[in-house]
Amino acid sequence: MSGPIVKVRDLVKEFQVTRGRGGPPAVLRAVNHISFDIRPGTTLGLVGESGSGKSTTGRLLVGLIPATSGEIELFDETITGRGGAAALAKVRSKLQFVFQDPHGSLNPRMRVGNSIAEPIDIAGGWHRKDRADRVSELLETVGLPRAVAERFPHEFSGGQRQRIGIARALALKPDFVVCDEPVSALDVSMQAQIINLLLDLQEKLGLSYLFIAHDLAVVRSIATDVAVMYAGALVEQAPKTALYAAPKHPYTQALLEAVPRPDPNRVRSTPLGGEVPSILSPPPGCAFAARCPRAMGVCPNEPPTPRATGEGHLVACHLY
Amino acid sequence: MAAPLLEVQDLTVRFRTDDGWMTAVNRVSLAVGEGEALGIVGESGSGKSVTALSILRLHAAPTTRMPTGRIMYGGRDLLTVPSRDMRAIRGREIAMIFQDPMSSLNPVLTIADQIGETLRLHQGLDQATARKRAIDLLDLVRIPDAARRVDEYPHRLSGGMRQRVMIAIAIACRPKLLIADEPTTALDVTIQAQILDLLRDLQRELGMSVILITHDMGVIAEFARRVMVMYAGRVVETAPVGELFRRPVHPYTDGLLAAIPKLDVDVRRLPTIPGSIPDPTAMIPGCRYGPRCPQVQEACRREAPELVPAGPQREARCPPRVAAMRANL
Numbered sequence: 001m002s003g004p005i006v007k008v009r010d011l012v013k014e015f016q017v018t019r020g021r022g023g024p025p026a027v028l029r030a031v032n033h034i035s036f037d038i039r040p041g042t043t044l045g046l047v048g049e050s051g052s053g054k055s056t057t058g059r060l061l062v063g064l065i066p067a068t069s070g071e072i073e074l075f076d077e078t079i080t081g082r083g084g085a086a087a088l089a090k091v092r093s094k095l096q097f098v099f100q101d102p103h104g105s106l107n108p109r110m111r112v113g114n115s116i117a118e119p120i121d122i123a124g125g126w127h128r129k130d131r132a133d134r135v136s137e138l139l140e141t142v143g144l145p146r147a148v149a150e151r152f153p154h155e156f157s158g159g160q161r162q163r164i165g166i167a168r169a170l171a172l173k174p175d176f177v178v179c180d181e182p183v184s185a186l187d188v189s190m191q192a193q194i195i196n197l198l199l200d201l202q203e204k205l206g207l208s209y210l211f212i213a214h215d216l217a218v219v220r221s222i223a224t225d226v227a228v229m230y231a232g233a234l235v236e237q238a239p240k241t242a243l244y245a246a247p248k249h250p251y252t253q254a255l256l257e258a259v260p261r262p263d264p265n266r267v268r269s270t271p272l273g274g275e276v277p278s279i280l281s282p283p284p285g286c287a288f289a290a291r292c293p294r295a296m297g298v299c300p301n302e303p304p305t306p307r308a309t310g311e312g313h314l315v316a317c318h319l320y
Numbered sequence: 321m322a323a324p325l326l327e328v329q330d331l332t333v334r335f336r337t338d339d340g341w342m343t344a345v346n347r348v349s350l351a352v353g354e355g356e357a358l359g360i361v362g363e364s365g366s367g368k369s370v371t372a373l374s375i376l377r378l379h380a381a382p383t384t385r386m387p388t389g390r391i392m393y394g395g396r397d398l399l400t401v402p403s404r405d406m407r408a409i410r411g412r413e414i415a416m417i418f419q420d421p422m423s424s425l426n427p428v429l430t431i432a433d434q435i436g437e438t439l440r441l442h443q444g445l446d447q448a449t450a451r452k453r454a455i456d457l458l459d460l461v462r463i464p465d466a467a468r469r470v471d472e473y474p475h476r477l478s479g480g481m482r483q484r485v486m487i488a489i490a491i492a493c494r495p496k497l498l499i500a501d502e503p504t505t506a507l508d509v510t511i512q513a514q515i516l517d518l519l520r521d522l523q524r525e526l527g528m529s530v531i532l533i534t535h536d537m538g539v540i541a542e543f544a545r546r547v548m549v550m551y552a553g554r555v556v557e558t559a560p561v562g563e564l565f566r567r568p569v570h571p572y573t574d575g576l577l578a579a580i581p582k583l584d585v586d587v588r589r590l591p592t593i594p595g596s597i598p599d600p601t602a603m604i605p606g607c608r609y610g611p612r613c614p615q616v617q618e619a620c621r622r623e624a625p626e627l628v629p630a631g632p633q634r635e636a637r638c639p640p641r642v643a644a645m646r647a648n649l
Contacts, residue, residue, distance in 0.1 A: 049508035050479075157596040158364075187363035187535065187597070192579040192590040199589065214508065217581035221590055241586065258513040260538030262580055264561045268542065271513030275478050 004037035011070035032232035043209040045223030096174040100181035102161030113149025159190030231287035238313040324351035330389035359544025366550040415490035419502035421482035457488040480511035569636035
C-alpha cells in the first residue's frame with residue numbers, strides 16, 4: 001500500500017491577540033505540536049470540544065491559514081516553510097473543504113448550479129457544455145435532481161443545502177476533503193443521510209477525509225481512525241475500534257462517559273468538573289491536569305509525550 | 321389522581337407568512353404533574369419551542385394569531401388571563417430557560433443586577449437583600465466563588481457558567497414549573513452532563529416540575545420520565561420514557577431512534593428516514609409523516625390520523641400501527 005497522503009509533524013499555530021484596551025499583545029496557541037497521518041481512502045475523525053483547536057487544524061491542512069511552525073506534507077509536497085506556497089499551488093486542486101453551516105456557505109443570490117460550478121469557473125478552461133454536464137453529474141452524485149441547478153439556496157432544506165455544498169466540493173475531483181462539522185447543524189434524520197452519502201462517495205471515489213466533529217457517536221459512524229484534541233494538543237489517537245473499545249486517556253474516557261445515550265436505564269457517572277482551560281495562559285504541563293481525576297504530581301509541571309500503547313494507538317498521558 | 325399542575329388542551333398556534341397562514345402547533349394537548357419531568361422531543365419545525373413559548377404567552381404578537389385551545393394552570397386559562405396577571409405568573413410561577421445563554425443575558429448588567437431584577441420585581445426585595453440572595457442562588461447552581469462572581473458581567477463567564485446563571489435567575493422565585501428549551505444544545509458534552517445533573521438535583525431539591533425540550537433522544541433518555549414526540553406541529557406519540565425506547569409505536573419515533581449515530585457499536589450504514597421535514601405551509605392530505613413513512617397505507621394518505629390510546633399512559637397518532645401492535649399481543 002502507498003504511504004499516507006497527509007503527514008503532519010509537530011504542527012503549531014499561534015495567533016496574536018490583544019488583551020483588554022491597548023494592553024500588550026498575547027500569544028494564543030491554538031494548535032500545540034500535533035502530529036498525525038491520513039492514509040489514502042480513509043477518514044481521520046478529529047474530535048474535541050469548543051476551543052480545542054480542531055477547526056484551526058482543518059484550516060491549516062488545506063492551506064487556508066499559514067502554520068507557525070511544524071510541517072504539513074500533502075501528496076508528498078511540503079506546503080509549510082520555504083517553498084510551501086509553490087507546493088500548495090501544485091496540490092491545491094486535490095483539496096477541498098465542506099463547511100458546517102449550509103446556510104452561510106452558499107451565496108443566496110447565486111443559482112445552485114453556478115455555486116456548484118464555481119470551482120470549475122475559477123480553474124477555467126471548461127466548455128459550456130462540459131460545465132453543464134459536470135453540474136448535472138455532480139447533482140446526481142449527491143442525490144439531487146438535475147433540475148435544481150436553476151433554483152436558489154433558500155428553496156432547500158438544511159440537509160439538501162449540505163448536499164449542494166458537497167457537490168461543490170467534488171467539482172474538481174479532489175482526493176482529500178476536510179469536513180468541518182458537516183452534520184452538526186442538521187436534524188438527526190438528515191444527519192444519517194449525509195453521513196451515508198459521505199461514506200458512499202468515499203467508496204466510489206476513493207476520497208480521504210479529515211472529519212472534524214464534537215459528537216463522538218457521529219465520528220464513530222464515519223471514521224477509520226480517531227484523534228482526540230484538548231486545548232490545542234492531541235491527547236489520544238487510535239484506530240476507531242481500539243479507541244471506542246478501550247479509551248486510554250482520562251479525557252477520552254470522560255468524554256465518552258458524558259455522551260447521553262438513548263437508553264433510559266443507563267446510569268451515567270458523575271461528570272467531569274471544571275471547564276477547558278484558557279489557552280492564553282496554558283499550564284506548563286498537561287493541559288488536562290486541572291480536571292483530571294487521575295492527575296499525579298508530575299502532570300501540571302511536565303507535558304506528556306505521546307506513547308504507543310498498541311498498534312497505531314498513541315496516548316499523551318503520564319499514566320502510560 | 322390529583323389534577324395536573326399544568327394542562328394544555330388542543331393548543332393551536334398559527335403564524336402569518338408570505339405564503340399565508342401556517343399552523344406551527346396543531347391541537348397539542350399535554351399535562352404536567354407536580355414534580356414531574358416531561359420531555360418534548362422533535363426536529364426543527366416540529367413546533368416544540370412554539371408550544372413552550374405559548375404556555376408563557378411569549379409569542380410575537382403581530383405575526384401570530386392568538387393561540388386557540390386552553391392552557392389551564394391553577395384553575396385559570398393562561399390564554400385569557402389579563403396581561404398584568406400573566407406578568408406575575410412569568411418568572412414567579414412558571415420560569416423558562418433558553419438555548420443560548422449569551423443572548424438571554426444583558427451584557428451591560430452584572431450578574432447581581434440580573435438575578436436581583438427578578439427578586440425585586442416579584443418579591444419586593446431591596447438591593448442589598450437581593451444581592452445576598454443572588455449569591456445564595458449562585459451557590460445553589462454551583463458556581464464556584466459566588467461572592468466574587470456575582471459582580472461580574474456575562475462576557476467574563478463561559479457558556480456553561482452563563483447557563484448556570486440563567487438557571488439561577490429562573491429558580492430565583494422558586495417557580496412550580498421550569499420550562500427548559502434546549503438548555504444544553506449550545507454546550508460541550510462534558511458541560512452538558514454537568515448542567516443536566518444540576519437540573520435534576522434542583523428539580524428534586526425544590527420539588528419543581530420541568531418541561532425539557534430537546535432534539536436529542538440521549539438527553540431525553542437521561543432526564544425525562546414521560547416523553548412527547550412531535551412532528552410537523554403535531555404530537556405523534558406520548559409514552560413513559562422506558563416504554564418509548566423499548567417499544568416505539570409511531571413509525572417516526574422508530575425512524576428517529578434508528579437514525580441516531582451509535583456510540584457503543586459499529587454499524588456499516590445508519591438507517592435513514594427518507595426525504596425531509598415538510599414545508600410548514602405545504603398542504604399534505606392525510607398523515608403529515610405519510611410521505612416519508614415506510615409503512616404508509618392508502619388510508620394514511622386520505623385521512624389525517626387521530627391520536628389513539630396505545631397502552632397504559634401511551635398514545636400514538638398511527639391507528640394502523642396501534643392495531644397491529646394489539647393484534648400481536
